[in-house]
Amino acid sequence: MTAQRLDGVATAATVKAELRARVDALRGVGVTPGLATLMVGDDPASRSYVSGKHRDCDEVGIASVRVELPASATNADVHAAIRDLNAAREVTGFIVQLPLPAGLDEQAMLEAIDPAKDADGLHPTNLGRLVLGVQGPIDAPLPCTPTACVQLLARHGVPLAGAEVCVIGRGLTVGRSIGLLLTRRGVDATVTLTHSRTPDLAEHVRTADVVVAAVGRPHLVQPEWIKPGAAVLDVGITRERVLDNGKARLLGDVHPGVADVAGWLSPVPGGVGPMTRVMLLDNVVSAAERALL
Numbered sequence: 001m002t003a004q005r006l007d008g009v010a011t012a013a014t015v016k017a018e019l020r021a022r023v024d025a026l027r028g029v030g031v032t033p034g035l036a037t038l039m040v041g042d043d044p045a046s047r048s049y050v051s052g053k054h055r056d057c058d059e060v061g062i063a064s065v066r067v068e069l070p071a072s073a074t075n076a077d078v079h080a081a082i083r084d085l086n087a088a089r090e091v092t093g094f095i096v097q098l099p100l101p102a103g104l105d106e107q108a109m110l111e112a113i114d115p116a117k118d119a120d121g122l123h124p125t126n127l128g129r130l131v132l133g134v135q136g137p138i139d140a141p142l143p144c145t146p147t148a149c150v151q152l153l154a155r156h157g158v159p160l161a162g163a164e165v166c167v168i169g170r171g172l173t174v175g176r177s178i179g180l181l182l183t184r185r186g187v188d189a190t191v192t193l194t195h196s197r198t199p200d201l202a203e204h205v206r207t208a209d210v211v212v213a214a215v216g217r218p219h220l221v222q223p224e225w226i227k228p229g230a231a232v233l234d235v236g237i238t239r240e241r242v243l244d245n246g247k248a249r250l251l252g253d254v255h256p257g258v259a260d261v262a263g264w265l266s267p268v269p270g271g272v273g274p275m276t277r278v279m280l281l282d283n284v285v286s287a288a289e290r291a292l293l
């Protein structure tokens with residue numbers, strides 16, 4: 001069997017077209033959504049992700065502001081930059097690019113973000129709303145990679161109601177919250193959360209209809225682990241340095257041989273990553289729409 005490709009670039013293009021229509025409607029009533037990114041230090045991977053986010057904004061008609069602080073910035077410096085963004089009228093949503101340089105208090109900085117402007121959906125208030133199941137006419141910001149996964153599956157017709165989902169990884173941005181989305185009423189999947197210390201990982205994966213691999217261990221998930229026809233989402237991105245030309249190859253958490261067993265597979269690059277970026281834009285547009293209610 002050759003898995004159907006869960007194409008994040010093509011699906012993101014569809015979502016961008018929908019977002020463009022929402023942005024036009026907002027402009028019609030005098031509102032321009034705006035995203036700001038706050039980056040501390042100059043990690044090359046973060047720089048490339050942040051650039052991608054600003055390109056996406058241009059395509060959809062969202063204004064964007066780039067704030068950069070040197071790696072030597074203190075907690076007080078970062079906190080002051082966050083307070084400025086909380087107050088900036090033209091910024092309807094913003095993110096603090098993670099990871100922050102060592103020595104900065106990541107948790108305190110995330111908590112300093114105005115929950116109404118939290119484009120990542122990682123503020124404790126918004127994560128708390130997700131746990132509580134608070135849903136309004138327009139949802140509070142949801143974490144971007146989990147919604148990217150759910151959208152990528154739903155828009156390819158992968159059945160989730162009644163599906164057994166095995167999530168690998170317990171990190172803040174994916175594993176810890178994706179189960180809350182997948183088990184919502186109306187989505188109705190059953191979720192097992194595993195991680196790097198799960199003794200019998202392969203056994204858990206073997207019975208899953210949907211596998212979400214988000215541990216950051218290149219090619220961890222083996223073809224023999226996969227139930228034939230299962231949907232596999234590869235969320236991991238590890239940069240492997242290729243010595244001869246100095247370029248970095250991107251490796252996912254899923255072994256390429258999985259494509260011969262799975263029913264659906266998201267590629268790296270071009271899968272969950274581009275979808276994560278559009279879900280960030282969705283949060284920014286939704287924040288502007290919510291402000292009008």
Ligand SMILES: Nc1nc(=O)c2c([nH]1)NC[C@@H]1CN(c3ccc(C(=O)N[C@@H](CCC(=O)O)C(=O)O)cc3)C=[N+]21
Nearest residue numbers: 048049095096097098099120269270271273274276277
């Ligand atoms: N506050 C915060 N919010 C984040 O959402 C956040 C973060 N910090 N820190 C880092 C991670 C990682 N992340 C990615 C998003 C898109 C791609 C992406 O679009 N990847 C492309 C490849 C891009 C490349 O060439 O490197 C792809 O998969 O096709 C990758 C990684 C968001 N993160």
